[in-house]
Amino acid sequence: MTKKILLLLAAALLSLAGQLSAQSRLTTTPQIPDGEFVRPVSADATGPDAWHPQAWDRQLPPVDDAQRSAFTRSVENGLAFIQVPAADTAAWGWVSPRVTLDAVLRKGFRVSVAISATADYAGNYPWAFVAWSRSSAYLNRTAFATITPPVTPAGERGIWREFFLDIPASAIPSTATHFTLNLASHRQPGGGAPAGALRYATVTLEPPGGAPPVANGTRIRSPFVKRAVNTPAGTYFTYPHSNGFWRSDPAWDANTIVVGRESEGSNVLSLVEFDPATGNHRAVGASENTNMFYSITRDGRALASTKRGNNSLVLLDLTGRQPDRVLMTAPAGTQISHGADILEDGSKAVFALWNWGAKEFKLQEIDVATGSVTTCMTASWTINHAHYHPFDPGWISLCNEVGNDPIRPMDRIWAWHATLAPQGKRVFDPVDAQGRPIYITHERAMYHKLGVIADVISPSPGEPRGLYEVGYDGTRRVIAEGKGYQHCNISRDGRWAVADVVNQDDRVTMETVLINFKTGKKEILYAGRATKHPWHAHPHISPDGKWVILNDSSLLRAVALEIDPARLEAFLK
Structure with a gap:
C-alpha cells in the first residue's frame, strides 16, 4: 500500500503546476x-x-x-x-x-x-x-x-x-x-x-497536509460536517450493503468501525478496528488471499470469501476468543461470490455460488453452526450482491449482475423469499415511460420498509436518472434527480440517504451527498476522488446517524464525517 500512497504523492504535487487529468500516469516516485x-x-x-x-x-x-x-x-x-x-x-x-x-x-x-x-x-x-x-x-x-x-x-x-x-x-x-x-x-x-x-x-x-488538492480547494463542503477524521493509512470501509460497525471495547465510541487493508507485500487482508472519536485503532483480524469486502455480526465475527485457488467462505473472530473458521469450500468448478452477507446474530450467511462453465448460478444460505448449505434459487444469469433485508431478514436482496436480455441490459434488481418468492422475483421493470431501458444499479435494502434504494447511472438511455426507491411490490419513486449517481445508503430510520455522485463539471471529483428521503433536497457534504475497488466512495451512515463514512482514493483512506445533529434535524423537517 505504501507504493500506492507514494504514487499519489507524486501525482498530487505535480498537479500544483497544473490540473491533473484523470488520464495522468506517473511511472517513478520516491519511496x-x-x-x-x-x-x-x-x-x-x-x-x-x-x-x-x-x-x-x-x-x-x-x-x-x-x-x-x-x-x-x-x-x-x-x-x-x-x-x-x-x-x-x-x-x-x-x-x-x-x-x-x-x-x-x-x-x-x-x-x-x-x-x-x-x-x-x-x-x-x-x-x-x-x-x-x-x-x-x-x-x-x-x-x-x-x-x-x-x-x-x-x-x-x-x-x-x-x-x-x-x-x-x-x-x-x-x-x-x-x-x-x-x-x-x-x-x-x-x-x-x-x-x-x-x-x-x-x-x-x-x-x-496529508491530502492532494481537489476542485475548489476543500474537501468538506458543508457546515453539516463538524469534522472529518481519516482512518489509518491504506485502509478502506466495506461495501454499502455490508455491516462494518462494531467495537470490541465498550469504552470506545459507539460508532467504532472496522476498516480493511490489503497488503501488496503479503497478500493479506487485515481488519482494523478504528475509533473515529479518538483516532485509536487496533488490528483485530487477518486472512490470506481474501477478497476485499466483509460483513460483521453483532458479536464480532467477520464474514469474507477467499480468492480463486482456495475459494472458501471464512469467518474471522475479531474478539480473539475463538479460532477463525472455514465455513465451506467451493466445489470444483465453482466460485463463491466476492461479497457475502451474514445475519446480525451470526446464525446464517448468504452468498452466490457461480459455475461459469455450466452457466449456472445459485443463491445459497449456510447455517453457521452446522455448516449445512441450502440452495435458495438457481439462475442462468450472474447472481450477486446478495444481502439480508434488515427490515425482514426472510427476504434476501440480490441482483442480476450482467443483464442477459439485450432489450433490457440492466435487468438488475431482484429479491428472494422462501414462500413469497421461492424462484426469486424481479422487482424493478427497467424501462421508462417512453420504453427506453433504465440502467439501475447498486441497490441497498432499506431498514424501515421492504424495498431498496438504488442509482440510475448517467449512461442510462431511460430517465430520470438519480436516486430511486424501489418497493418489493414493484412500486418505484424518484427520490432525487441528477447525473453521476454511483452508490447509495440509507439511515436506520429511513429519513435520509447518502450517495456518491460524480461531479459533472470535472468528471473526476466524487461528491458525497446527503439527501432528504422524503423531499429529495440535497446537501453536498464532501468532495474526494474514487478509483477502482476498494476505493469507490461507498458511503455509509452510522447506526445512530452521527457519522457518515466514505472512502477517498486521493487519500487512500476512509474518512469519517461527524454530522451536526441540529443542522441535520432542521434539514429533515
Whole structure:
C-alpha cells in the first residue's frame, strides 16, 4: 500500500503546476522501501536499502543482551511492526533506508507513522525525526512534535494512533540530497527506571497536509460536517450493503468501525478496528488471499470469501476468543461470490455460488453452526450482491449482475423469499415511460420498509436518472434527480440517504451527498476522488446517524464525517 500512497504523492504535487487529468500516469516516485515492514527486519541488517538499528550517544547492547532481542519485527493480525525497547541511556531505535530528495519531495511532504506503547513503557519518550544528509554526510534533523502514544494494557492487542510530521519546502536544507526516517526511544531525564517498549508501524509518505488538492480547494463542503477524521493509512470501509460497525471495547465510541487493508507485500487482508472519536485503532483480524469486502455480526465475527485457488467462505473472530473458521469450500468448478452477507446474530450467511462453465448460478444460505448449505434459487444469469433485508431478514436482496436480455441490459434488481418468492422475483421493470431501458444499479435494502434504494447511472438511455426507491411490490419513486449517481445508503430510520455522485463539471471529483428521503433536497457534504475497488466512495451512515463514512482514493483512506445533529434535524423537517 505504501507504493500506492507514494504514487499519489507524486501525482498530487505535480498537479500544483497544473490540473491533473484523470488520464495522468506517473511511472517513478520516491519511496521509503518496506514502509509496511512486510519483509523480515533483521537486527543485523545494514546498508542504504534496509532498516537497521541505530544508537545515538551510546552503544547498541551486545548481541547476547536480552534487550537486543526486542529490536525485532513482529506481526499481529496482519499488522507488521518494529519494536524499540526503552533505552537505559541516551537513545536507540531504527533508521530507514535513505530516500533521495528529488524534485517532487523538495516541494514538501508529510511523513505518517502509527505508534503504540506497551503498558509498562516508562523512563523514556518516543523520538521520531527526519535526518537530512548530503550524500552520506549528516546535516541536521526535523523532529516530530511531542508524541503521546496510546498505551496497550498487558495481555491485550496493540492500540495504535497515527502521528504526522509535515515538512514544507522551506524546512528542507538546500544542500540536502537524501533523508532517512528515524524511529527511536529516548531516555527521559529524571523519568524513572526504563521499562517496556515502543512499537512503530505503517510508515507512509503523503502530500503536504496529508491530502492532494481537489476542485475548489476543500474537501468538506458543508457546515453539516463538524469534522472529518481519516482512518489509518491504506485502509478502506466495506461495501454499502455490508455491516462494518462494531467495537470490541465498550469504552470506545459507539460508532467504532472496522476498516480493511490489503497488503501488496503479503497478500493479506487485515481488519482494523478504528475509533473515529479518538483516532485509536487496533488490528483485530487477518486472512490470506481474501477478497476485499466483509460483513460483521453483532458479536464480532467477520464474514469474507477467499480468492480463486482456495475459494472458501471464512469467518474471522475479531474478539480473539475463538479460532477463525472455514465455513465451506467451493466445489470444483465453482466460485463463491466476492461479497457475502451474514445475519446480525451470526446464525446464517448468504452468498452466490457461480459455475461459469455450466452457466449456472445459485443463491445459497449456510447455517453457521452446522455448516449445512441450502440452495435458495438457481439462475442462468450472474447472481450477486446478495444481502439480508434488515427490515425482514426472510427476504434476501440480490441482483442480476450482467443483464442477459439485450432489450433490457440492466435487468438488475431482484429479491428472494422462501414462500413469497421461492424462484426469486424481479422487482424493478427497467424501462421508462417512453420504453427506453433504465440502467439501475447498486441497490441497498432499506431498514424501515421492504424495498431498496438504488442509482440510475448517467449512461442510462431511460430517465430520470438519480436516486430511486424501489418497493418489493414493484412500486418505484424518484427520490432525487441528477447525473453521476454511483452508490447509495440509507439511515436506520429511513429519513435520509447518502450517495456518491460524480461531479459533472470535472468528471473526476466524487461528491458525497446527503439527501432528504422524503423531499429529495440535497446537501453536498464532501468532495474526494474514487478509483477502482476498494476505493469507490461507498458511503455509509452510522447506526445512530452521527457519522457518515466514505472512502477517498486521493487519500487512500476512509474518512469519517461527524454530522451536526441540529443542522441535520432542521434539514429533515
